[in-house]
Amino acid sequence: IMKTNIFKSRRFKHGTLATVITVVFIAAVVLVNIIATILLDKFPLNIDLTKEQSMSMAEDSKDFLKKLDKEVKIHVLAEESTFNQAGNFYYTHALNTMKQCTQYSGKVSLDFINLEKNPTYGTGKYSESLQAGNIIIESDLRYKIVSIEDLFEVTYAETDYYQQNPQISSSKAEQVMLSGIMFVSETNPTEVTLLTGFSEVQGGYSGIQSLLESNNYSFKTVNILTEDIPDSSNMVIIPAPTKDYTQKEIDKLETFLGNNGKNGKKLIYLASYQQGNLPILEGYLETDWGIKIGSGVIWETNASNVYGYSYYNTLNTLTGNGYTDGLADSTLPVYMSASRPVTAAFETKSEMKTTSLITSADTCVLQPMDAGEDWTPDNETKQAFTTAVSCTRTKYDSDTNEALESTVVAFGSLDFFVSGALQMDTFNNGDFTVNMCNDLVGKEDNTLNIVPKSDSSETLDITEATVKVFQIIFVIVVPIAVLATGLIIWFRRRHR
Numbered sequence: 236i237m238k239t240n241i242f243k244s245r246r247f248k249h250g251t252l253a254t255v256i257t258v259v260f261i262a263a264v265v266l267v268n269i270i271a272t273i274l275l276d277k278f279p280l281n282i283d284l285t286k287e288q289s290m291s292m293a294e295d296s297k298d299f300l301k302k303l304d305k306e307v308k309i310h311v312l313a314e315e316s317t318f319n320q321a322g323n324f325y326y327t328h329a330l331n332t333m334k335q336c337t338q339y340s341g342k343v344s345l346d347f348i349n350l351e352k353n354p355t356y357g358t359g360k361y362s363e364s365l366q367a368g369n370i371i372i373e374s375d376l377r378y379k380i381v382s383i384e385d386l387f388e389v390t391y392a393e394t395d396y397y398q399q400n401p402q403i404s405s406s407k408a409e410q411v412m413l414s415g416i417m418f419v420s421e422t423n424p425t426e427v428t429l430l431t432g433f434s435e436v437q438g439g440y441s442g443i444q445s446l447l448e449s450n451n452y453s454f455k456t457v458n459i460l461t462e463d464i465p466d467s468s469n470m471v472i473i474p475a476p477t478k479d480y481t482q483k484e485i486d487k488l489e490t491f492l493g494n495n496g497k498n499g500k501k502l503i504y505l506a507s508y509q510q511g512n513l514p515i516l517e518g519y520l521e522t523d524w525g526i527k528i529g530s531g532v533i534w535e536t537n538a539s540n541v542y543g544y545s546y547y548n549t550l551n552t553l554t555g556n557g558y559t560d561g562l563a564d565s566t567l568p569v570y571m572s573a574s575r576p577v578t579a580a581f582e583t584k585s586e587m588k589t590t591s592l593i594t595s596a597d598t599c600v601l602q603p604m605d606a607g608e609d610w611t612p613d614n615e616t617k618q619a620f621t622t623a624v625s626c627t628r629t630k631y632d633s634d635t636n637e638a639l640e641s642t643v644v645a646f647g648s649l650d651f652f653v654s655g656a657l658q659m660d661t662f663n664n665g666d667f668t669v670n671m672c673n674d675l676v677g678k679e680d681n682t683l684n685i686v687p688k689s690d691s692s693e694t695l696d697i698t699e700a701t702v703k704v705f706q707i708i709f710v711i712v713v714p715i716a717v718l719a720t721g722l723i724i725w726f727r728r729r730h731r
Contacts, residue, residue, distance in 0.1 A: 300340035305420040309345045310371040329408035372415035379415045410449045417451035424453045428468040432460035433476035440474035443652040464491040475507035480516040498639035501675040507649040524626040524643045525589045529576035537598035547573040558671035567663040570656040574648035576620045586629045593623035622647040
C-alpha cells in the first residue's frame with residue numbers, strides 16, 4: 236500500500252496557506268493598532284467637525300509653533316480627565332488647544348500634575364501660590380501662571396444682579412496659551428506701562444491691554460502722581476484721566492519721550508467725552524505735539540454709517556496714511572463710539588510731523604458738550620471729523636545719521652478699544668491696533684492677533700464614554716472577529 240505524504244497533500248497545502256494568510260493578517264492588524272496608538276499619542280489626530288472650525292488653530296498660530304526654537308513646558312495642575320469636563324465645549328477646546336501646541340511644535344511638552352498627590356510641587360520655584368487648575372507655562376527664561384478663569388470670556392445674565400452665576404461665552408484658550416508661549420520664549424518682551432493716578436475712566440484700557448498681552452507685550456501699571464515712568468518701558472498709555480495733570484507729570488512725560496536725547500519712546504493717549512476740561516495735559520499735547528483734542532461728541536446723521544441703534548456709534552475709515560501696511564483689508568471700517576474730534580494743530584514743525592489716521596464720514600455733526608435736551612443735529616454743519624492723529628518727533632544721530640523717533644498717538648474715543656470691537660472681524664479695530672503698536676515699537680516677530688472661539692456652530696459631541704466604546708470596538712472586538720473568521724475558514728477547509 237502506497238503511503239500518502241501528508242506534507243504534499245492538496246489539503247495540507249491549502250490549509251497551511253490559509254493559516255499563514257490568517258496569521259499574517261491578524262499580525263498586521265495588531266501591528267497597525269500598536270503603531271497607530273503610538274503615533275496618536277505622539278501626534279494626535281483631530282478631525283474638526285464644527286461648522287466654523289472652532290476646534291482648529293489659526294494658521295498663524297500653527298506657523299508660530301512650527302518655528303519655535305526654545306523649549307517650553309506646559310504643566311496643568313489637574314488630572315487630564317478632571318480638566319476635560321465631559322460635554323463642555325469650552326473645556327474641551329482648551330484641552331485640545333494645549334495638545335495642538337505639542338502637535339505643531341516638538342519644542343512644547345505637556346503634562347498633568349495632581350496637586351493633591353503632589354502637595355509640595357513647585358515649592359521654592361514659583362513665587363505665586365499654586366492652585367488646582369492652574370496652568371504653568373515656562374522656559375529657561377521665565378514662567379507665566381494662568382488660571383482656568385483666564386481661558387474663558389464670561390458673561391452674566393441681566394437678572395444675575397450679584398454676578399454669582401458666570402456663563403462662559405467664548406474660549407480664549409488659544410489666545411492665552413500662545414501668548415504665554417510667546418512671553419516665556421522671547422528674549423526681550425516689549426514693555427507697556429499704563430499711567431494712572433488721575434481718576435481714569437473705569438475699564439477704559441482693559442481691551443487694549445488684553446489684546447496686546449495676547450500679542451506678547453508685557454504690562455505694568457504706574458501711578459504717575461507718585462512714581463516715575465520706568466526707563467525699561469517702550470510705550471506708555473494714558474487711559475482717559477478725568478482729573479488734570481500738573482506740570483510735574485508733564486515733565487515726567489517729556490523726560491520719558493526725550494529719553495536722554497535718544498528718543499525711541501511712544502505714547503498713546505485715549506480721550507473720552509467723560510473727561511471734561513484738561514488744560515494742562517491736553518494743552519501739552521497741542522503745544523508740544525501738535526495734537527488738539529476737541530470738545531464735543533461726534534454724531535452720525537446717516538444710519539448706514541452707524542453700528543447698532545445709537546447715532547454716537549459711528550463707523551470710521553482708516554486714512555491709509557499710517558500703520559495700515561500689512562493689514563489684510565485696510566478698507567474695513569473701524570468702530571468709534573462717542574468720539575471727540577482730534578485734529579492736527581500743525582502738519583510739520585521743525586523735526587515734527589503730524590498725520591491723520593482715522594476719519595469719520597462727511598455726514599457727521601458735532602454735538603456740544605453742554606447740549607440741552609432740545610438739541611438737534613439739523614442745526615449743525617455736516618462734515619468729516621478726524622478721530623485719531625499721530626505726531627512723530629525725529630532726531631538724527633550725529634554719528635550714524637540714524638533717525639531716532641518718539642511718537643504720540645491720540646484717539647478721540649476710549650471705546651475704540653472695547654473688547655467687542657477689537658475682536659470683531661467686521662471691524663479693523665483689532666488688526667489696526669496690533670499693527671500700529673508693532674510698528675511703533677519696531678516689533679516684527681512673536682505677534683499674533685487671535686480671536687476668541689465661541690460655541691456658535693453645530694458640533695458632533697463625542698463623550699469620553701463614547702471614545703472608550705470606539706477603543707473597545709477597534710482594538711479588541713475587530714481583531715477577535717478577524718481571528719475568529721480566520722479560524723472558521725481554516726477549520727472548514729481542513730475538514731473538506
